[in-house]
Amino acid sequence: MHKAIGYVVGGGLKENLRVRLSIPANQVQEGGFVVVESGNWLFYGLVTDLQLGATDPRFADEQSETRFLPQLASLLHGQTLYTNLEVLPALMLDKGPEFGTQEYTQWRAEIDRGERPEPRPMPVKTIPPHHARVRYASAGDIAEIFGKVEDERNFVIGYTREQGHPVCLDLEKLVQRSSGVFGATGTGKSFLTRIVLAGLIQHNRSSILVFDMHSEYGVDDTSSDTGERVTGLKAKFSSRVRLVGLGQGAQIRGQTPDFNLEIAMKDIQPADVELLTSELNLKETTPTTLDALVNEFGQEGWFSTFREMKVGAVIEADDGKKIPAPGSVAAWANRAGINVFAAEGLHSKLGRLFRLPYVVEKPAADSVGEVIKALEAGQHVVLSFGDYESDLDYLLVSNLLTRRIRETWEKRTNRFRTHGEKEPRQLVIVLEEAHKLLNREMAGQTTFSTIAREMRKYYVTLLIIDQRPSQIYDEVMSQLGTRISGWLGDEEDIRSVLSGLAGREALRGMLARLQPKEEVLLLGWGVPMPLPVRSRRYDKLFWEELLGAGGSSKRSVEQNLKELGF
Numbered sequence: 001m002h003k004a005i006g007y008v009v010g011g012g013l014k015e016n017l018r019v020r021l022s023i024p025a026n027q028v029q030e031g032g033f034v035v036v037e038s039g040n041w042l043f044y045g046l047v048t049d050l051q052l053g054a055t056d057p058r059f060a061d062e063q064s065e066t067r068f069l070p071q072l073a074s075l076l077h078g079q080t081l082y083t084n085l086e087v088l089p090a091l092m093l094d095k096g097p098e099f100g101t102q103e104y105t106q107w108r109a110e111i112d113r114g115e116r117p118e119p120r121p122m123p124v125k126t127i128p129p130h131h132a133r134v135r136y137a138s139a140g141d142i143a144e145i146f147g148k149v150e151d152e153r154n155f156v157i158g159y160t161r162e163q164g165h166p167v168c169l170d171l172e173k174l175v176q177r178s179s180g181v182f183g184a185t186g187t188g189k190s191f192l193t194r195i196v197l198a199g200l201i202q203h204n205r206s207s208i209l210v211f212d213m214h215s216e217y218g219v220d221d222t223s224s225d226t227g228e229r230v231t232g233l234k235a236k237f238s239s240r241v242r243l244v245g246l247g248q249g250a251q252i253r254g255q256t257p258d259f260n261l262e263i264a265m266k267d268i269q270p271a272d273v274e275l276l277t278s279e280l281n282l283k284e285t286t287p288t289t290l291d292a293l294v295n296e297f298g299q300e301g302w303f304s305t306f307r308e309m310k311v312g313a314v315i316e317a318d319d320g321k322k323i324p325a326p327g328s329v330a331a332w333a334n335r336a337g338i339n340v341f342a343a344e345g346l347h348s349k350l351g352r353l354f355r356l357p358y359v360v361e362k363p364a365a366d367s368v369g370e371v372i373k374a375l376e377a378g379q380h381v382v383l384s385f386g387d388y389e390s391d392l393d394y395l396l397v398s399n400l401l402t403r404r405i406r407e408t409w410e411k412r413t414n415r416f417r418t419h420g421e422k423e424p425r426q427l428v429i430v431l432e433e434a435h436k437l438l439n440r441e442m443a444g445q446t447t448f449s450t451i452a453r454e455m456r457k458y459y460v461t462l463l464i465i466d467q468r469p470s471q472i473y474d475e476v477m478s479q480l481g482t483r484i485s486g487w488l489g490d491e492e493d494i495r496s497v498l499s500g501l502a503g504r505e506a507l508r509g510m511l512a513r514l515q516p517k518e519e520v521l522l523l524g525w526g527v528p529m530p531l532p533v534r535s536r537r538y539d540k541l542f543w544e545e546l547l548g549a550g551g552s553s554k555r556s557v558e559q560n561l562k563e564l565g566f
């Protein structure tokens with residue numbers, strides 16, 4: 001029997017439960033996972049507040065310890081002063097009659113015969129009675145709610161804060177919907193993402209494409225604060241992870257990638273340019289000019305033809321007047337009935353695109369196709385932007401590649417549905433600095449918001465990583481199933497991480513009071529109930545547990561726990 005920490009003294013469904021604490025207050029923290037026992041039912045909840053109380057305000061006001069002998073003062077305090085917990089009830093579970101009794105055997109047999117549904121944790125719809133016993137959740141309770149460590153689909157993401165019990169994420173649920181990792185800079189997003197990606201690769205049910213803006217995930221890196229070496233995914237999953245560098249001859253932190261990505265000019269579409277409207281400071285006339293270009297030179301030819309045109313070249317006509325030279329932007333604009341200034345302005349603004357070394361007439365290989373093929377074959381791709389770290393590179397390349405992926409996956413899904421062809425491989429697209437692609441202005445134009453909203457049915461979901469969730473379009477945020485958030489200081493950011501979730505009031509404080517590093521709150525549809533956890537550490541031990549150093553990964557988790565004293 002687990003030790004009680006208190007008993008229910010009041011509260012309700014709307015205002016949370018009040019629990020009189022029977023152990024010293026310093027042994028309980030906000031966010032603690034507690035169980036309320038009520039006959040056959042267990043209620044699972046989170047401590048959301050601790051409050052000092054007194055049977056009469058006089059006892060609280062008077063400093064009795066200075067007036068009475070210590071034993072007397074302590075006796076008086078014990079009788080008159082107390083601490084209450086506020087507990088947010090989240091789930092309830094029918095555990096059946098007491099284990100080992102005849103009633104239990106009968107109850108269990110009825111379930112096994114299918115006469116009674118297998119009990120499952122369900123949202124709280126009622127409350128425990130007065131004086132119901134409250135205790136800390138045990139490792140078994142946590143496994144009951146968050147899944148057993150031994151189960152193949154479960155992955156340890158962290159440990160409960162007070163007692164260090166392992167808490168699992170259901171990887172299959174995680175990839176079914178888009179998800180997000182949030183937290184202020186330095187809270188551990190990149191580290192935790194490495195952990196999750198390693199788990200997903202090991203689990204081997206989905207392919208992963210990482211848009212690795214700062215070259216953090218593929219190759220080994222050095223931690224900025226500790227100076228320690230951080231293992232990249234390629235080092236551990238060498239044959240399953242394809243390391244791709246943007247641009248011919250690109251190296252990633254001194255390492256040669258498996259292949260390089262080049263983009264063919266014919267693949268660049270007007271939508272890719274429109275996406276860069278604010279980045280390139282494009283005018284409202286842009287769509288008209290682009291339309292005219294595509295009309296005349298086609299979807300595949302407009303970019304390279306426009307690129308070749310000269311600006312300002314003139315020739316002398318027969319009558320001695322200067323007119324735009326053939327092959328100039330102005331000559332084309334006149335012919336196409338487009339404002340010359342608008343066309344020349346656009347040409348000059350697209351100069352940054354025209355000069356990109358990785359956008360070429362004829363790529364050495366179909367590298368975009370190769371990325372897609374690798375993903376379809378169940379491999380994982382980490383695309384490093386290397387030296388091309390500007391927003392322009394990130395927006396252009398990630399959106400273009402994702403558009404191609406979306407087309408492919410939609411086609412595959414339709415063939416699977418109508419012709420019974422092979423089921424498409426589940427794909428997770430990982431986006432660092434997601435707000436750059438999913439902000440309010442951009443969301444309508446990028447493929448990413450479509451994916452976040454509806455690609456679930458086409459086997460593609462996003463894993464977005466961001467330090468400013470408030471800048472991500474609300475409609476995208478509210479679609480995120482699993483949310484893992486580290487400390488956030490900004491009210492707006494906190495609000496958007498919690499958007500669409502129940503119990504926001506209580507969770508808000510919890511997010512704001514997380515440790516500045518390596519602590520996260522698990523939230524959303526993908527987890528059974530919200531829970532703050534100490535993040536799993538990304539280190540040598542992690543890899544031993546995951547890939548096994550002689551033993552299976554599951555056994556070493558148990559060893560680990562034993563070493564911690566559980």
Ligand SMILES: Nc1ncnc2c1ncn2[C@@H]1O[C@H](COP(=O)(O)OP(=O)(O)O)[C@@H](O)[C@H]1O
Pocket residue numbers: 183184185186187188189190191192223224225226517518535536537538539
């Ligand atoms: N799970 C973890 N395991 C080991 N170290 C971590 C972990 N999370 C954070 N850290 C430490 O905190 C630092 C910041 O983490 P990082 O993931 O780079 O933050 P963010 O991406 O949120 O800015 C890292 O350099 C590392 O030293």
Ligand SMILES: [Mg+2]
Pocket residue numbers: 189190
């Ligand atoms: Mg980071």
